[in-house]
Amino acid sequence: MRFLNVTLIKLCLVFLLGILFGFYAEFSSGSIIVIFGSVLFFFIFTFIRATKNVFQDFFFGITAYLLFFAIGLVTVHLHEPKNQPNHYIHYSENVNSEDIIKVTITERLKDGFYAEKYIAEASEAYKNTSEEETLTRKKLTGRILINISKDLTELNLKVGDKLLIPAALEEINQPLNPHQFNYREYMKNLGVLRQTNISKQQIELLKDENWHFKAIAEKWRNKSISSLRTHSFQPEDMAIIQALILGNRREISAETYENYAAAGAVHILAVSGLHVGIILLILNWLLRPVEFFPKGRYLKMAIIVLLLWAFAFIAGLSPSVIRAVTMFSFLAIGMQLKRKTSTINTLFMSLLVLLLINPYYIFQVGFQLSYLAVFAIVTIQPKLDNLYSPKYKITDYFWKILSVSIAAQIGVLPLSLYYFHQFPGLFFLTNLVLLPFIGFILGVGILIIFLALINALPDFLADFYGSCIAAMNSFVDVVAAQEAFVLTDITFSALIAVLAYLLIVAGIMLIHKMNFKNLSFFLFAVIFLQCGLLFENYNYRQAEAVVFHKSRGTVLGFRNNEILTLYTSENIQPDKELFLKNYEVATKANTVTSNEMQSIYNFSGKKLLVVDSAAVYKIPDFEPNILLLTNSPKLNLDRLITELNLHQIIADGSNYSSYVEKWKQTAENKKIPFHYTGEKGAFIVSSKPE
Structure with missing residues (x-):
């Protein structure tokens, strides 16, 4: 790629590794000072040494990477609450x-x-x-x-x-x-x-x-919302306007949000890189006449950056808006100065600045998806665009939108599957229809908010804009209703997501430069992904018994490979319990059989006795290892323990807390392990599959 600063990218990646290492490794303040001081000393020494050499110094490069790694460690250390005396x-x-x-x-x-x-x-x-x-x-x-x-x-x-x-x-x-x-x-x-x-x-x-900025920004955002409420916007349309332009998603109904997710348009509801990027393009076009003034390019750059941050201010200075505006401020400066630099350089520079400010951004889903989407668009879209050269401008326009959508989807797909376990099959249709109008909707929306604030918004313009938002919502509802194209409950682990990104990076390198080295890297990435899938499938093949936590209810699950058999109390509807759906997706347990509760269970040689409100525990010729207490049985646990040879006592969420406290104390006195699902979570016993 032209004007790509590989050294900058490598330094950013090393800094990123330093941040990750800082989060997962324990360092004292003294250790951090010694590490950073030593690395800085050697960096200065090798820098002075390199300036006296005619040829590039190998040791200077190593110490530069070590310095950025150490800066990542220090950044994490300074931001961790345990290292802040006043926290x-x-x-x-x-x-x-x-x-x-x-x-x-x-x-x-x-x-x-x-x-x-x-x-x-x-x-x-x-x-x-x-x-x-x-x-x-x-x-x-x-x-x-x-x-x-x-x-x-x-x-x-x-x-x-x-x-x-x-x-x-x-x-x-x-x-x-x-x-x-x-x-x-x-x-x-x-x-x-x-x-x-x-x-x-x-x-x-x-x-x-x-008087801090965020309070003032929120005040103006609330004032904007109040001004819009004086006009005849429908509640759901009003919620979308707030989310689309002002970054306030609190009023969006769960049904509307799910429809946008199923249609592949949920990114429209969060003010992020898409919105700020479109605003940047609009401002760059509107402010072209400024370039004719003396030093006009610098003036235009200053105005664009100022207006971008003004938009962030009106949108409430939320973290996602700040990240997006920071990223595109760097890009705006590069565009106006017309320096021979790559967008990827700008992308990594903004990444470096944001993580220096707050290293915790690296774990936030919005941050990850934004940068991966932009990275994929910059690296993949040009190659996709070259695959087809339409004769007509209108065809070329829609082909560019489609290629951008596909590239962005490739960039975020592994993470989307990992976090959300679904794939909107009609995302390309949604983007083909909506993206051409997003610029118009954003531009007119900002104008409407400005006019509403000065009490100059005509009713016909408000009604027209409300109709546009309603039409967008109706289209999304129609697309989301095509359930056959929405792939849900996809099992995708963190390991597979990482290996998938390794394959994507290898593919990007290969399409940009076809040589033996890149081809070998790509093939190895394919092999690693296949090995990861085989490893995951092997791990899924196991048996486990689970006493789930459910307030005022009892749920037992016995999984053997992909078959999950559930035993529940009468008040439980398994198909409506989200925690069971999460378990099924994560373990590939597609077949679920629901049965009524029993008193005796045998799992991998362990015998489980369930004692409910009837308090019946004397069963002939049955010696349990594990006792499960449900529905607050009135019994003398001390006597029960004396009569039964127990190795473990479990109390689930169906019991009164006062009963649980008494049982816990009795178990401690008898030195028998006690597990309350309301405190320690679900009780799990694993073994080899039968």
Whole structure:
């Protein structure tokens, strides 16, 4: 590829490896200082040595790579909460009921069934000193998840609001069933390590003014939404407008979101690289006359970058918007300066800057998909475009859209299958129809918001725009209804995703330069992928018994290879339980047989006795190894343990918590392992397949 700076890309990749190594390896602050100091010293030494040599110095190259690797390590170390002295995790371990924390709301999340959800930044702690009856102040940092229980009235806190909340914080719950979405890990990657579940009565809203940019941006976004609500937009159309232009997806219904996902158009609902890229092209076209002024190209560059960040401001300065605008700001500067540089160089430079600011971006799905999509478009689309040369401009236009869609889909496919386990077969049709109009919808949408803010939006224009959004929604609904083209429940592991990307990179290298080296790399990538698939299939061939966690219900699963037999209590409908669907997809258990609960089970030589509310446990000629307690049986567990030779006791989610606590204490006194699925998650026993 022309003007490709291979050294820059290699340095960025080494920096990326340093970040990954920093997250998965433990280093003390002293070790980090020694490592970075040593590498920096050798880098300076080899740099001075290289300047005196006529030919390129091999050692300077090595130390340059080591330096970028060390910078990745340092970046992670500085951003990890445990290495920040004022982070609240160092404070929240020793608090009492009267201690309070001052926080500032930084983001509102989509509400849950029972709670309003916010992310807040801690600023100060006030600790009660009982002897003097005074409060001592301590400076704090760190993001907290705040769950405020709903009642008849909504609190509707705004970004920038300052609160006093109880200082007692809890860990975010881990998934209690295998292969469930890990919400704790998701929040950790957003920099949130603790949560608090409180009522509105436990909150004190302060009157302090807050002037940080995000609060002002949220204020203007809310003002824009309020201005739009004065016009006759339908609720679902209004939700799409907010998501498409203002980055607010909280009001989109689950059904609409699923339809966009099934149609392969879910990327339209998140303000990201697609939107910012289109806005960049529109601004570049509109501001062409500026180039005729003295230093016009520099003026145009400054105006474009300023307007891109103005759009980010109106969209609420969400992380996805900031990432996209940062990426395309680099690209805009390169376009206007007309330097002989590759888009890939710009892409990797923005990647380097963003990860220096926040290395946790590397684990965020939106960040991964955005960069992979752009990388695939830049490297694959030109080759696809050259495969066919239409005679007519209109045909060429649609062919370019199709080639861009295919390239982007290739780039994100492995990750999409890994995270979402589905593939929209009609994505090309959706993009062929929608992408030509996205620029128009974005441009007119921004104009409509501006006119609404100054109370100058005519009703006919609002009605026309609402009709356009409604037509787009109707088209997406029609495409999503073609269920035969939506491939769902696809099993795709992290290992296979990595090997698939290895194959994609090898394929890109091969199509750009056909030689023996690249062909060999491609063939080896094919072999590695095949070996990975064989390894995964071998791992799926096993037997396991699972006592799932289900609140107020009992679910037992016995899997032998791909056959899963379920035993459930009467109140459970297996086909409607998401945690069972996740388990089936992850283990390739396509055949599910549901049966009524029994009292005795035998699995791989282990005998399981189920004792329910009837409290019957004396079964002739049966000596269980494992006891499962369900539906809160009233029994004397001490006596039961004496009569039965048990190796393990399990209590599932159908039991009263007060009963579980008593059983746990009794098991500890008898020195028998006790497993409560509400605390430790599902109980799993694995063995060789039968």
